[in-house]
Amino acid sequence: MRIAIDAMGGDNAPKEIVLGALKAAREFNDLNITLYGNENEIKKYISNEERVEIIHAEEVILGTDEPVRAVRRKKNSSMVMMAQAVADGYADACVSAGNTGALMAAGLFIVGRIEGIERPALAPTLPTLDGKGFVMLDLGANADAKAEHLLQYAIMGSIYAEKVRGIPNPRVGLLNIGTEEKKGNDLTKEAFKLIKESGVNFVGNVESRDLLQGPADVVVTDGFTGNMVLKTIEGTAMSVFSMLKETLMSSMKTKLAAGLIKSDLMKIKGKMDYSEYGGAALFGLNAPVVKAHGSSNETAFYNAVKQTKEMIKHKVPETIKGTIATK
Numbered sequence: 001m002r003i004a005i006d007a008m009g010g011d012n013a014p015k016e017i018v019l020g021a022l023k024a025a026r027e028f029n030d031l032n033i034t035l036y037g038n039e040n041e042i043k044k045y046i047s048n049e050e051r052v053e054i055i056h057a058e059e060v061i062l063g064t065d066e067p068v069r070a071v072r073r074k075k076n077s078s079m080v081m082m083a084q085a086v087a088d089g090y091a092d093a094c095v096s097a098g099n100t101g102a103l104m105a106a107g108l109f110i111v112g113r114i115e116g117i118e119r120p121a122l123a124p125t126l127p128t129l130d131g132k133g134f135v136m137l138d139l140g141a142n143a144d145a146k147a148e149h150l151l152q153y154a155i156m157g158s159i160y161a162e163k164v165r166g167i168p169n170p171r172v173g174l175l176n177i178g179t180e181e182k183k184g185n186d187l188t189k190e191a192f193k194l195i196k197e198s199g200v201n202f203v204g205n206v207e208s209r210d211l212l213q214g215p216a217d218v219v220v221t222d223g224f225t226g227n228m229v230l231k232t233i234e235g236t237a238m239s240v241f242s243m244l245k246e247t248l249m250s251s252m253k254t255k256l257a258a259g260l261i262k263s264d265l266m267k268i269k270g271k272m273d274y275s276e277y278g279g280a281a282l283f284g285l286n287a288p289v290v291k292a293h294g295s296s297n298e299t300a301f302y303n304a305v306k307q308t309k310e311m312i313k314h315k316v317p318e319t320i321k322g323t324i325a326t327k
Helices: 015-027 039-045 067-073 078-087 100-111 147-163 186-196 208-213 223-248 252-271 298-313 316-325
Strands: 002-006 032-037 052-056 093-096 121-123 134-137 171-175 201-206 218-220 280-283 289-291
Touching: 002 015, 002 078, 002 298, 015 032, 015 039, 015 052, 015 298, 032 039, 032 078, 039 052, 067 100, 078 093, 078 100, 093 298, 100 280, 100 289, 121 134, 121 147, 121 223, 134 147, 134 223, 147 171, 147 186, 147 218, 147 280, 147 298, 147 316, 171 186, 171 223, 186 201, 201 208, 208 223, 223 252, 289 298, 298 316
Parallel strands: 002 032, 002 093, 032 052, 093 289, 134 218, 171 201, 171 218
Antiparallel strands: 121 280, 280 289
Protein backbone atom coordinates (compact mmCIF):
# COMPACT_ATOMS: atom_id res chain seq x y z
CA MET A 1 0.00 0.00 0.00
CA ARG A 2 1.15 3.55 -0.72
CA ILE A 3 0.42 6.63 1.38
CA ALA A 4 0.97 10.17 0.07
CA ILE A 5 2.16 12.69 2.68
CA ASP A 6 2.18 16.48 2.73
CA ALA A 7 5.67 16.96 4.17
CA MET A 8 5.31 20.74 4.44
CA GLY A 9 2.06 20.93 6.42
CA GLY A 10 1.99 21.59 10.16
CA ASP A 11 3.82 23.65 12.78
CA ASN A 12 6.84 21.33 12.86
CA ALA A 13 7.19 20.58 9.15
CA PRO A 14 9.10 19.19 7.49
CA LYS A 15 11.33 17.68 10.21
CA GLU A 16 8.77 15.99 12.48
CA ILE A 17 6.55 15.00 9.55
CA VAL A 18 9.43 13.32 7.72
CA LEU A 19 10.72 11.59 10.86
CA GLY A 20 7.23 10.27 11.67
CA ALA A 21 6.78 9.01 8.12
CA LEU A 22 10.20 7.31 8.18
CA LYS A 23 9.37 5.60 11.46
CA ALA A 24 6.22 4.15 9.88
CA ALA A 25 8.05 3.05 6.71
CA ARG A 26 10.72 1.27 8.75
CA GLU A 27 8.17 -0.50 10.94
CA PHE A 28 5.74 -1.69 8.25
CA ASN A 29 7.31 -3.64 5.38
CA ASP A 30 4.13 -3.49 3.30
CA LEU A 31 4.04 0.31 3.35
CA ASN A 32 5.37 2.65 0.66
CA ILE A 33 5.46 6.40 1.31
CA THR A 34 5.65 9.37 -1.04
CA LEU A 35 6.66 12.69 0.53
CA TYR A 36 5.48 15.84 -1.28
CA GLY A 37 7.30 19.10 -0.56
CA ASN A 38 10.53 21.04 -0.90
CA GLU A 39 13.03 18.36 -1.88
CA ASN A 40 16.07 20.15 -0.44
CA GLU A 41 14.36 20.66 2.93
CA ILE A 42 13.12 17.06 3.10
CA LYS A 43 16.54 15.62 2.26
CA LYS A 44 17.98 17.20 5.41
CA TYR A 45 16.21 14.49 7.40
CA ILE A 46 16.33 11.53 5.02
CA SER A 47 18.98 9.47 3.25
CA ASN A 48 18.45 6.66 0.77
CA GLU A 49 15.47 5.00 2.41
CA GLU A 50 13.75 1.95 0.98
CA ARG A 51 10.07 2.42 0.06
CA VAL A 52 10.24 6.21 0.56
CA GLU A 53 9.99 8.54 -2.44
CA ILE A 54 10.27 12.33 -2.60
CA ILE A 55 8.33 14.39 -5.13
CA HIS A 56 9.23 18.07 -5.24
CA ALA A 57 6.44 20.61 -4.71
CA GLU A 58 7.09 24.29 -5.37
CA GLU A 59 4.30 25.70 -3.20
CA VAL A 60 2.96 25.34 0.33
CA ILE A 61 -0.58 26.00 1.56
CA LEU A 62 -0.20 28.04 4.73
CA GLY A 63 -2.39 28.03 7.80
CA THR A 64 -3.39 31.61 7.00
CA ASP A 65 -4.53 30.82 3.44
CA GLU A 66 -8.23 30.82 2.58
CA PRO A 67 -8.87 27.07 2.13
CA VAL A 68 -10.86 26.79 -1.10
CA ARG A 69 -8.97 29.57 -2.89
CA ALA A 70 -5.63 28.02 -1.89
CA VAL A 71 -6.58 24.59 -3.19
CA ARG A 72 -7.75 26.03 -6.50
CA ARG A 73 -4.80 28.37 -7.03
CA LYS A 74 -1.85 26.48 -5.54
CA LYS A 75 -1.95 23.49 -7.87
CA ASN A 76 1.75 22.81 -7.27
CA SER A 77 1.47 22.82 -3.49
CA SER A 78 2.45 19.77 -1.45
CA MET A 79 -1.10 19.28 -0.19
CA VAL A 80 -2.82 19.50 -3.58
CA MET A 81 -0.24 17.24 -5.25
CA MET A 82 -0.68 14.72 -2.42
CA ALA A 83 -4.47 14.67 -2.88
CA GLN A 84 -4.11 14.46 -6.66
CA ALA A 85 -1.92 11.37 -6.27
CA VAL A 86 -4.82 9.66 -4.50
CA ALA A 87 -7.32 10.79 -7.14
CA ASP A 88 -5.03 9.48 -9.91
CA GLY A 89 -4.65 6.11 -8.22
CA TYR A 90 -0.94 6.55 -7.51
CA ALA A 91 -1.57 6.47 -3.75
CA ASP A 92 -4.19 4.68 -1.65
CA ALA A 93 -4.54 7.43 0.98
CA CYS A 94 -3.05 10.71 2.14
CA VAL A 95 -2.07 12.44 5.40
CA SER A 96 -1.40 16.10 6.23
CA ALA A 97 -0.86 18.14 9.39
CA GLY A 98 -1.53 21.35 7.44
CA ASN A 99 -4.47 23.74 7.02
CA THR A 100 -7.58 21.78 8.08
CA GLY A 101 -9.99 23.68 5.84
CA ALA A 102 -7.72 23.29 2.84
CA LEU A 103 -7.35 19.56 3.44
CA MET A 104 -11.14 19.20 3.63
CA ALA A 105 -11.47 21.16 0.37
CA ALA A 106 -8.78 19.04 -1.31
CA GLY A 107 -10.47 15.88 -0.10
CA LEU A 108 -13.86 16.98 -1.34
CA PHE A 109 -12.86 18.51 -4.70
CA ILE A 110 -9.92 16.27 -5.64
CA VAL A 111 -10.26 12.89 -3.89
CA GLY A 112 -14.06 13.09 -4.18
CA ARG A 113 -17.06 12.17 -2.08
CA ILE A 114 -18.62 8.71 -1.87
CA GLU A 115 -21.88 8.59 -3.81
CA GLY A 116 -24.77 8.81 -1.36
CA ILE A 117 -22.78 10.63 1.35
CA GLU A 118 -24.19 14.14 1.51
CA ARG A 119 -21.66 15.62 3.95
CA PRO A 120 -18.20 14.25 4.80
CA ALA A 121 -17.31 14.43 8.49
CA LEU A 122 -14.14 15.16 10.45
CA ALA A 123 -13.65 12.45 13.06
CA PRO A 124 -10.77 12.31 15.57
CA THR A 125 -10.50 9.76 18.36
CA LEU A 126 -10.81 11.57 21.69
CA PRO A 127 -9.49 10.36 25.05
CA THR A 128 -11.41 8.65 27.83
CA LEU A 129 -10.35 8.07 31.43
CA ASP A 130 -9.88 4.34 30.81
CA GLY A 131 -7.53 5.06 27.90
CA LYS A 132 -9.73 3.39 25.27
CA GLY A 133 -10.95 6.60 23.58
CA PHE A 134 -13.99 7.22 21.40
CA VAL A 135 -14.61 8.44 17.86
CA MET A 136 -16.54 11.71 17.60
CA LEU A 137 -17.97 13.23 14.43
CA ASP A 138 -18.52 15.74 12.99
CA LEU A 139 -15.96 18.04 14.61
CA GLY A 140 -15.90 20.82 12.08
CA ALA A 141 -16.22 19.70 8.48
CA ASN A 142 -19.75 21.17 8.33
CA ALA A 143 -21.19 23.78 10.66
CA ASP A 144 -24.79 22.77 9.91
CA ALA A 145 -26.35 19.34 9.61
CA LYS A 146 -29.65 17.61 8.99
CA ALA A 147 -30.88 14.51 10.79
CA GLU A 148 -29.99 12.41 7.72
CA HIS A 149 -26.39 13.61 7.97
CA LEU A 150 -26.16 12.54 11.62
CA LEU A 151 -27.47 9.11 10.59
CA GLN A 152 -24.69 8.82 8.03
CA TYR A 153 -22.15 9.94 10.63
CA ALA A 154 -23.39 7.15 12.93
CA ILE A 155 -22.98 4.54 10.21
CA MET A 156 -19.52 5.75 9.13
CA GLY A 157 -18.27 6.07 12.71
CA SER A 158 -19.53 2.60 13.58
CA ILE A 159 -17.74 1.06 10.58
CA TYR A 160 -14.49 2.83 11.48
CA ALA A 161 -14.67 1.86 15.18
CA GLU A 162 -15.19 -1.78 14.25
CA LYS A 163 -12.76 -2.10 11.34
CA VAL A 164 -9.87 0.12 12.47
CA ARG A 165 -10.19 0.37 16.26
CA GLY A 166 -11.18 -3.30 16.58
CA ILE A 167 -14.31 -2.75 18.66
CA PRO A 168 -16.96 -5.43 18.05
CA ASN A 169 -20.49 -4.03 17.73
CA PRO A 170 -19.43 -0.46 18.76
CA ARG A 171 -21.84 1.59 20.86
CA VAL A 172 -23.14 4.70 19.09
CA GLY A 173 -24.40 7.70 21.07
CA LEU A 174 -26.06 10.96 20.04
CA LEU A 175 -24.73 14.09 21.77
CA ASN A 176 -27.61 15.86 23.50
CA ILE A 177 -28.52 18.02 26.50
CA GLY A 178 -30.05 15.07 28.33
CA THR A 179 -30.24 11.28 28.09
CA GLU A 180 -34.02 11.09 27.74
CA GLU A 181 -35.35 10.28 24.26
CA LYS A 182 -37.55 13.40 24.07
CA LYS A 183 -34.73 15.80 25.00
CA GLY A 184 -33.06 18.21 22.58
CA ASN A 185 -33.94 20.33 19.58
CA ASP A 186 -35.66 19.33 16.35
CA LEU A 187 -32.38 18.08 14.87
CA THR A 188 -31.52 15.69 17.70
CA LYS A 189 -35.09 14.44 18.11
CA GLU A 190 -35.33 13.53 14.42
CA ALA A 191 -31.80 12.09 14.37
CA PHE A 192 -32.65 9.94 17.41
CA LYS A 193 -35.46 8.26 15.50
CA LEU A 194 -33.37 7.66 12.38
CA ILE A 195 -30.33 6.26 14.20
CA LYS A 196 -32.49 4.06 16.42
CA GLU A 197 -33.99 2.41 13.33
CA SER A 198 -30.70 2.17 11.40
CA GLY A 199 -29.34 -1.11 12.73
CA VAL A 200 -26.26 0.32 14.46
CA ASN A 201 -25.77 -0.42 18.17
CA PHE A 202 -27.46 2.78 19.32
CA VAL A 203 -27.24 3.49 23.07
CA GLY A 204 -29.28 6.70 22.92
CA ASN A 205 -28.42 10.23 23.96
CA VAL A 206 -25.19 11.07 25.78
CA GLU A 207 -24.31 14.30 27.58
CA SER A 208 -21.10 16.25 27.03
CA ARG A 209 -20.18 16.07 30.74
CA ASP A 210 -19.99 12.26 30.44
CA LEU A 211 -17.90 12.03 27.25
CA LEU A 212 -14.56 11.34 28.93
CA GLN A 213 -16.19 8.55 30.95
CA GLY A 214 -16.67 6.62 27.69
CA PRO A 215 -20.46 6.19 27.47
CA ALA A 216 -20.15 5.29 23.77
CA ASP A 217 -17.50 4.20 21.27
CA VAL A 218 -18.87 6.60 18.65
CA VAL A 219 -20.55 9.95 19.39
CA VAL A 220 -22.30 11.91 16.64
CA THR A 221 -23.23 15.59 16.48
CA ASP A 222 -23.26 18.51 14.06
CA GLY A 223 -19.92 20.13 13.19
CA PHE A 224 -20.63 23.41 14.99
CA THR A 225 -21.38 21.72 18.30
CA GLY A 226 -18.64 19.14 17.86
CA ASN A 227 -15.94 21.71 17.22
CA MET A 228 -16.92 23.64 20.35
CA VAL A 229 -16.85 20.44 22.42
CA LEU A 230 -13.38 19.59 21.08
CA LYS A 231 -11.99 23.03 21.90
CA THR A 232 -13.62 22.98 25.34
CA ILE A 233 -11.95 19.65 26.13
CA GLU A 234 -8.60 20.94 24.85
CA GLY A 235 -8.88 24.22 26.75
CA THR A 236 -10.00 22.58 29.97
CA ALA A 237 -7.16 20.05 29.89
CA MET A 238 -4.60 22.81 29.26
CA SER A 239 -6.01 24.97 32.03
CA VAL A 240 -6.07 22.14 34.57
CA PHE A 241 -2.44 21.24 33.89
CA SER A 242 -1.48 24.91 33.99
CA MET A 243 -3.12 25.34 37.42
CA LEU A 244 -1.55 22.12 38.62
CA LYS A 245 1.90 23.27 37.50
CA GLU A 246 1.42 26.64 39.20
CA THR A 247 0.41 24.95 42.44
CA LEU A 248 3.26 22.45 42.36
CA MET A 249 5.83 25.21 41.77
CA SER A 250 4.50 27.50 44.51
CA SER A 251 6.75 26.36 47.38
CA MET A 252 9.69 24.14 48.21
CA LYS A 253 7.35 21.57 49.72
CA THR A 254 5.21 21.29 46.58
CA LYS A 255 8.32 21.29 44.34
CA LEU A 256 9.60 18.24 46.22
CA ALA A 257 6.21 16.58 45.79
CA ALA A 258 6.24 17.42 42.08
CA GLY A 259 9.59 15.72 41.67
CA LEU A 260 8.19 12.53 43.20
CA ILE A 261 5.07 12.37 41.01
CA LYS A 262 6.44 13.87 37.77
CA SER A 263 6.36 10.57 35.83
CA ASP A 264 2.78 9.89 36.98
CA LEU A 265 1.68 13.35 35.87
CA MET A 266 3.26 12.82 32.45
CA LYS A 267 1.30 9.58 32.06
CA ILE A 268 -1.94 11.44 32.76
CA LYS A 269 -1.00 14.18 30.30
CA GLY A 270 -0.26 11.59 27.63
CA LYS A 271 -3.57 9.86 28.24
CA MET A 272 -5.43 13.14 27.68
CA ASP A 273 -3.53 14.00 24.47
CA TYR A 274 -5.76 12.95 21.58
CA SER A 275 -2.91 13.23 19.05
CA GLU A 276 -1.61 10.01 20.62
CA TYR A 277 -4.65 8.23 19.15
CA GLY A 278 -3.74 9.25 15.59
CA GLY A 279 -5.25 11.88 13.33
CA ALA A 280 -8.76 13.01 12.48
CA ALA A 281 -10.12 11.01 9.55
CA LEU A 282 -12.32 12.64 6.93
CA PHE A 283 -15.14 10.12 6.54
CA GLY A 284 -17.27 9.98 3.41
CA LEU A 285 -14.51 10.35 0.79
CA ASN A 286 -13.46 7.85 -1.89
CA ALA A 287 -10.16 7.15 -0.11
CA PRO A 288 -8.74 7.69 3.38
CA VAL A 289 -7.79 11.34 4.00
CA VAL A 290 -6.37 11.94 7.47
CA LYS A 291 -5.69 15.24 9.23
CA ALA A 292 -2.82 14.94 11.71
CA HIS A 293 -2.69 17.43 14.57
CA GLY A 294 -1.14 20.73 13.48
CA SER A 295 1.50 20.57 16.20
CA SER A 296 2.34 16.91 15.55
CA ASN A 297 5.74 15.67 16.60
CA GLU A 298 7.36 12.52 15.20
CA THR A 299 5.29 10.17 17.37
CA ALA A 300 1.96 11.86 16.73
CA PHE A 301 2.51 11.87 12.97
CA TYR A 302 3.63 8.25 13.05
CA ASN A 303 0.35 7.41 14.80
CA ALA A 304 -1.60 9.22 12.07
CA VAL A 305 0.20 7.25 9.35
CA LYS A 306 -0.39 3.99 11.23
CA GLN A 307 -4.10 4.85 11.53
CA THR A 308 -4.26 5.60 7.79
CA LYS A 309 -2.62 2.26 7.01
CA GLU A 310 -5.32 0.48 9.03
CA MET A 311 -8.04 2.32 7.11
CA ILE A 312 -6.55 1.07 3.83
CA LYS A 313 -6.06 -2.46 5.15
CA HIS A 314 -9.64 -2.77 6.35
CA LYS A 315 -11.13 -1.04 3.28
CA VAL A 316 -13.05 1.53 5.32
CA PRO A 317 -14.19 3.74 2.37
CA GLU A 318 -15.31 0.66 0.42
CA THR A 319 -17.28 -0.65 3.42
CA ILE A 320 -18.93 2.74 3.92
CA LYS A 321 -19.76 2.87 0.22
CA GLY A 322 -21.36 -0.58 0.29
CA THR A 323 -23.29 0.09 3.49
CA ILE A 324 -24.67 3.46 2.34
CA ALA A 325 -25.76 1.92 -0.97
CA THR A 326 -28.08 -0.47 0.90
CA LYS A 327 -29.72 2.23 3.07
